[in-house]
Ligand code: HEM
């Protein structure tokens with residue numbers, strides 16, 4: 001059976017019939033917007049659907065209001081200040097487009113693929129995806145490779161403990177680590193992202209420790225589970241679709257579209273919230289001020305009004321206006337890095353791996369009120385086979 | 388072959404020549420500033436937004452529905468806007484002038 005890598009669409013019925021769903025979250029319920037058009041329009045309308053309100057952590061679902069005080073930047077900042085921060089950060093986060101960066105990334109991923117090819121069986125989440133993600137992050141932050149060992153030692157549950165409950169103690173491991181790194185960079189400035197941020201100004205004012213921390217937390221948190229899901233789901237997909245991997249080996253120029261299509265299909269970040277600032281309507285549904293909506297990227301990506309055969313993975317899609325990296329103002333700052341990781345991985349897998357066999361899986365199912373969505377795996381054991 | 392002129396936000400004019408592929412790819416390959424082409428041309432990122440010179444609108448032709456929907460919500464879009472990953476290079480567009488949006 002070829003269905004272990006399948007990610008089904010739990011939103012279809014509600015999307016077609018009503019356009020929205022509902023979930024409770026710590027007495028602060030969420031209206032989940034499901035249609036591609038509504039998701040994009042709502043993401044675009046940052047005045048009515050706010051990211052940067054008073055209550056830090058409220059746009060995250062489950063809400064982090066009770067466990068976090070540091071504002072994540074630029075994620076929890078609205079225009080016009082948002083633009084100032086993005087202008088500061090955009091250039092740094094485009095570095096993955098540089099050949100030297102790509103060469104280093106290629107070396108890292110190539111070495112890791114060689115490593116798993118020489119093992120009997122591999123638990124992919126912990127021993128492949130987490131390692132790859134952590135090592136690649138040293139390039140994005142321009143920190144020593146050895147830092148990745150610390151990040152790997154945290155395991156996959158730094159931000160959420162088992163069972164998805166919120167866990168302030170675990171988050172504190174990361175927050176304390178970042179505090180230390182910022183203090184260290186302030187004493188001995190280098191060429192890493194901490195130092196660059198400490199030396200930067202926004203609106204004529206030097207960034208504070210707290211602001212640098214808010215940026216760094218987001219860089220760690222936003223790029224961890226998302227990248228791990230994208231990588232792990234790719235391994236699962238190609239295990240069950242070896243022909244697709246062989247097709248890439250024959251025609252490497254299809255890698256770009258393959259990556260976009262996999263990212264559409266996987267939607268590694270299911271949804272993200274906004275706080276509603278005035279009484280309004282979305283798809284003829286009344287929404288009250290000071291409640292929350294969420295933009296369901298995963299549902300929008302399966303909207304048959306936009307995508308033909310939305311539940312098929314089709315590398316030949318020419319137009320693919322997926323919203324896996326968000327849309328509009330807050331679109332993903334790490335997308336260049338994430339795309340470069342995925343493109344590099346597909347090239348190396350196609351070149352080195354003849355086939356992969358899934359031995360067993362433990363699926364990661366998110367509970368979103370009336371919907372249960374598989375977003376990836378808690379664990380998946382795979383045998384990688386050489387040519 | 389087609390000659391395509393890009394006017395960037397610092398008011399620099401670059402004229403490039405291409406035979407095939409998309410206008411976005413030509414611009415990215417030659418480092419035209421303001422055209423990033425993040426999604427590689429699948430119409431999902433809008434980092435290839437340009438304004439077509441009025442005289443060239445007919446040569447370039449109309450945007451598809453997917454592209455139009457994307458442009459509707461793009462920053463500073465107007466009736467001259469196109470996502471240049473959706474413009475194929477051919478003799479037909481020789482001589483066009485595009486102002487880079489970003
Ligand atoms: C496949 C991997 C990834 C996916 C699917 C993803 C998805 C997203 C999405 C959907 C948003 C929009 C959130 C919103 O509108 O509120 C976003 C924003 C963001 N992402 Fe990612 N992300 C990925 C990787 C990364 C990486 C690697 C980093 C950095 C290391 C990162 C950093 C950010 C930041 C900083 C923002 C906020 C941007 C802003 O508010 O202007 N992401 N991401």
Ligand code: FES
Pocket residue numbers: 411423424425426427428429430431432433434435470471472473
């Ligand atoms: S390159 Fe992404 S929309 Fe044109």
